[in-house]
Amino acid sequence: MRGLSRASLAEVEERFNAVAGSADLGTLADELFAVADLFDREHGLRRSLSDAARPAEQKAQTLRILLEGKVSTAALETAISAVSVKWARSGDLADALERLGVVAASAEAEAQGKLDDVEDELFRFGRIVAGNLDLHRTLADPAAPAQAKRELLTTLLGGKAAPSTLRLVTQLVVHPRGRSLDGGLEQFGSLVAAQRQRLVAVVRSAVAFSEEQKQRLAAWLRTSYGRDVHLNVEVDPRVIGGFSVRIGDDLIDSTVAGRIEEVRRRLAG
Template sequence: MVGTRAALRYAKATLNLAKEKGFAKEVNDDMILIQSTIEENHDLEVMLKSPIIKSKAKKSVLTEIFGKKVNGITLGLLNLLIENKRPALLILVAKEYIVIYDFLKGIEVAQVTSAVPLTKDLEKAILARVEEAMGKQITLNNVVDPSIIGGFVLRVGDKLYDSSVSYRLDDLLSQFEDNQYIPKI
């Protein structure tokens, strides 16, 4: 993806400054807020990426949205991105910051892909099981993908557990194709 290296550099620099000032957790909360706000508002994302809209307008919009809700370090990052004409990187910087912060704190992200959104009770049960199995703190991220038909796919780090109906059907189909007792015509 374009700009991920630059976003990673901005995120690392922001995290280093936040750790130095003792606000790493607060800035992480700000980044979660920024990420969710941009993901929920498509118009905001388009505005940040638009080369037609002036930097001054982008700065006023971001200040209006986040000005009173975020830490001074986060506001400094927003201003720096606008000053360097890179406000489109904001969501990438937020995502990278969250990943780096979680790694620093020893928190691992588990992604659960299901055909329908998980209920809160089911999320808690899955989270408890995964934390028990992994032996560390886990953050759960639910992705909805109707193509898996049913069941779920759990990914934690480099481990994958696929218990989806689509996987089972594909497995069954491959077993039928490899059947040695039926002559192939």
């Protein structure tokens, strides 16, 4: 989001924080996702409610007529706050509401003591889908009915993953909003990690890390970055030896494969 939208998001987040405390967080997440999806489908409505020239109270009244009695007070108040501020582009309105839906789902997981589980499960689900071409094709097929995708995800994750994980994955699969599934899982994973202001590190290694090794690496990264770091460890035989760590745009590569590639680049140059 650009400067204007970032400032507006901060304002809406403040209102969200004020009303979310007494809400059922899982329900709130679902409702915010539903409102974001409504704005994605109804382009005219989205443009009208994000029009900076329209009075905020007029837009709020329109939203009350549409949503009152259909969503919780917390969801309605959050949505009213979102249409009452200015956005750099109309799509940022839906983006903001989806983002707050992810925050609500993350808060639900934290309240249940399952925030770490959700981070791990989002990452593992991404790896499973990446390794199963048929599953990836089915979940990414825009022609596949939404209900069929929901039922498939419930079969795959219901009772096996945290409720928040199923909620987030379902939103990504049923409403990709122009994202790849991999990209969406990474985006949501970062937002979940931000619930405790942690960074997410993707670690690639030829062999699995022991719990002690994970703790040592997490402690070193915490010292280096000044923030807690959640590790997603991916075993990849192509690494050959050593390991690499990617945090955002930063890459720490101590793999044998990485050193070989560096030598190749130097020789080519």
